[in-house]
Each structure stands twice: as structure tokens, then as C-alpha cells.
Amino acid sequence: EVQLVQSGAEVKKPGESLKISCKGSGSTFSSYWIGWVRQMPGKGLEWMGIIYPGDSDTRYSPSFQGQVTISADKSISTAYLQCSSLKASDTAMYYCATSPGYSYGYGYFQHWGQGTLVTVSS
Amino acid sequence: SYEVTQPPSVSVSPGQTARITCSADALPKKYAYWYKQKPGQAPVLVIYKDSERPSGIPERFSGSSSGTTVTLTISGVQAEDEADYYCQSADSSDTWVFGGGTKLTVL
Numbered sequence: 001e002v003q004l005v006q007s008g009a010e011v012k013k014p015g016e017s018l019k020i021s022c023k024g025s026g027s028t029f030s031s032y033w034i035g036w037v038r039q040m041p042g043k044g045l046e047w048m049g050i051i052y053p054g055d056s057d058t059r060y061s062p063s064f065q066g067q068v069t070i071s072a073d074k075s076i077s078t079a080y081l082q083c084s085s086l087k088a089s090d091t092a093m094y095y096c097a098t099s100p101g102y103s104y105g106y107g108y109f110q111h112w113g114q115g116t117l118v119t120v121s122s
Numbered sequence: 123s124y125e126v127t128q129p130p131s132v133s134v135s136p137g138q139t140a141r142i143t144c145s146a147d148a149l150p151k152k153y154a155y156w157y158k159q160k161p162g163q164a165p166v167l168v169i170y171k172d173s174e175r176p177s178g179i180p181e182r183f184s185g186s187s188s189g190t191t192v193t194l195t196i197s198g199v200q201a202e203d204e205a206d207y208y209c210q211s212a213d214s215s216d217t218w219v220f221g222g223g224t225k226l227t228v229l
Contacts, residue, residue: 035218037165044221045159045223047210047217050218059217062123062217095165097165102216107216107218108155108167108210109155109157109167112164115164
């Protein structure tokens with residue numbers, strides 16, 4: 001079974017940039033997709049995007065396209081979520097999760113990381 | 123933007139059956155998936171491909187589909203089932219979308 005361990009909580013100031021990580025173990029990292037989900041305080045889940053570390057094929061939600069960058073380094077089984085020019089409204093919990101595929105019945109999140117809390121405040 | 127619609131809340135007494143619906147235009151052509159999230163915890167997949175149950179998920183959780191609506195059914199609800207439940211599907215461009223979530227309250 002896959003285990004995902006995310007980097008620790010972050011406190012940032014408006015305008016700063018952020019890069020959080022998600023390290024996979026327990027299975028072949030390049031054989032599944034890794035996605036990112038935002039959950040603002042007291043709100044629902046939002047799909048941000050997903051990457052296939054095997055070939056770096058990346059898809060973004062239109063809501064987050066251009067606002068974030070998803071990347072992966074398969075040599076160290078780690079995916080990343082990068083955000084620049086942070087705003088207070090970026091304060092949220094960010095989850096990574098694995099998916100067996102992207103479409104055709106495989107587009108869902110199977111295993112989740114523990115979440116990374118990001119606080120943006122002056 | 124594509125909308126996946128769920129009721130904000132559902133209440134049920136212990137031992138009764140809870141039904142949570144999810145509606146979206148593309149559901150006749152796209153699968154739906156369900157996640158359970160308890161406060162302070164990461165979500166957990168409870169149903170995939172409309173009606174399949176992952177290993178480790180109790181049999182009281184089931185899913186069904188009819189037209190533009192899918193339904194998560196929890197039979198014999200227990201106190202531990204109280205949580206937020208999210209439906210997830212995809213639009214015609216395969217962009218994944220979550221529903222707004224349904225808070226299940228066990229009375």
C-alpha cells in the first residue's frame with residue numbers, strides 16, 4: 001500500500017512563495033498519479049491538479065491554472081506544489097493523494113497524505 | 123464552470139438508512155466517487171466507479187447511479203459515520219470536480 005508523507009506546516013507573509021512536498025513510499029512511485037487538493041478553513045475540497053511522475057504529464061484545474069505549479073522528482077519519490085505571490089486567501093490545508101489513473105474510471109484519489117497547513121498572514 | 127451538487131446536510135437516527143445524493147450533467151457518462159472526511163482528518167475513499175467499495179470499507183456503504191444523479195447509501199448508520207461526505211466526478215474535459223460536501227449528522 002502507498003503511504004504519502006507531506007512536509008510540515010508553513011507560515012508565510014503575503015507576497016511570499018511556497019513549495020510543499022509529498023513523499024511517497026510503499027509502492028512504485030512512477031506507477032500512479034499524484035494530485036493536490038485544497039481545503040480552505042471550514043470549506044469543501046477543491047481539485048487543484050495532478051501529475052504523473054513517470055513522464056511529468058500534468059493537468060490543472062482551470063481555477064488553479066497559472067496560479068500554482070505541480071512537479072515531481074521520481075528519483076526521490078516526491079511531488080511538489082508550488083505557489084507564488086501568496087495571499088491571505090491561500091490560507092488552507094493542502095492535501096496530496098494518489099490516483100491509479102486520470103480518466104476512464106481511474107480518476108479518483110485512493111491514498112491521501114496527512115495534509116499541510118499553510119497560513120498566510122502579515 | 124461545471125457543477126456537482128450535493129445537499130448541504132442530511133440527518134438520520136442510528137440504525138436508519140442515510141442517502142446522500144449528488145447531481146451533475148455529465149454523470150451519465152462519467153463515474154462518481156465518494157469520500158468521507160471527519161474533522162481534522164484527511165478524506166477517505168468509500169466508493170469508486172459509482173458503486174464499488176474499496177477494501178476495508180464496511181458493507182453498509184453502497185453507491186448507485188441513475189441518470190444525472192448518484193447516491194451514496196449508508197445502511198444501519200452508526201455514530202462513527204457522522205462526517206462530511208464529498209462526491210467527485212469529472213466534466214466533459216476530464217477536469218475533476220468535487221461537490222460542495224454533505225454533512226451527515228447522526229441524531
